[in-house]
Amino acid sequence: MDPQRLKKNFALVGGKGEDVAAYFYADLFEREPALRTMFPASMEKQQEKLLAALSHIVSLLDDTETLVPFLQDLGRQHNGYGVKEEHFPLVGASLLATLAYFSGPEWSKELEEDWAAAYGLAAQIMSEAAAEAAASQA
Numbered sequence: 001m002d003p004q005r006l007k008k009n010f011a012l013v014g015g016k017g018e019d020v021a022a023y024f025y026a027d028l029f030e031r032e033p034a035l036r037t038m039f040p041a042s043m044e045k046q047q048e049k050l051l052a053a054l055s056h057i058v059s060l061l062d063d064t065e066t067l068v069p070f071l072q073d074l075g076r077q078h079n080g081y082g083v084k085e086e087h088f089p090l091v092g093a094s095l096l097a098t099l100a101y102f103s104g105p106e107w108s109k110e111l112e113e114d115w116a117a118a119y120g121l122a123a124q125i126m127s128e129a130a131a132e133a134a135a136s137q138a
């Protein structure tokens with residue numbers, strides 16, 4: 001995985017602002033309509049939060065000491081939202097579809113592989129922390 005390549009690509013895509021998050025959620029809810037009920041009626045705030053979190057994660061890709069606890073916290077919060085391990089691949093698929101769409105001709109096999117690897121790691125850390133939080137509540 002090449003953090004610099006991901007940062008560069010995210011700067012290109014993230015610079016397109018709210019359209020990106022709107023596209024992502026539209027894709028996700030089309031993929032799995034049942035997920036819509038987990039989110040608030042108005043998605044405006046959520047869209048900002050998602051972009052801010054992604055941007056923070058991307059900025060920390062080469063600082064795992066800071067990134068891992070951030071993802072663990074986020075994972076524990078997601079346990080409270082009712083998010084399950086099986087939801088993560090759906091979100092990953094929508095994220096990659098969104099990045100590919102907004103990257104246009106810049107999109108490449110390497111970017112696809114790097115994003116899949118980065119998302120896979122983030123999802124693993126988040127879902128492990130969520131599962132631990134769930135177990136300690138039981």
Ligand code: HEM
Nearest residue numbers: 035038039040049050053054078081083087088091122123
């Ligand atoms: C890398 C993956 C993910 C990131 C970076 C992420 C990021 C975020 C952030 C930043 C928030 C807002 C937390 C706050 O209010 O402070 C949030 C909330 C939420 N996320 Fe995620 N998320 C991820 C994966 C998922 C997955 C797999 C699902 C499953 C459907 C999901 C569903 C939700 C829900 C339901 C909320 C709460 C909405 C609300 O009630 O306001 N997220 N997420």
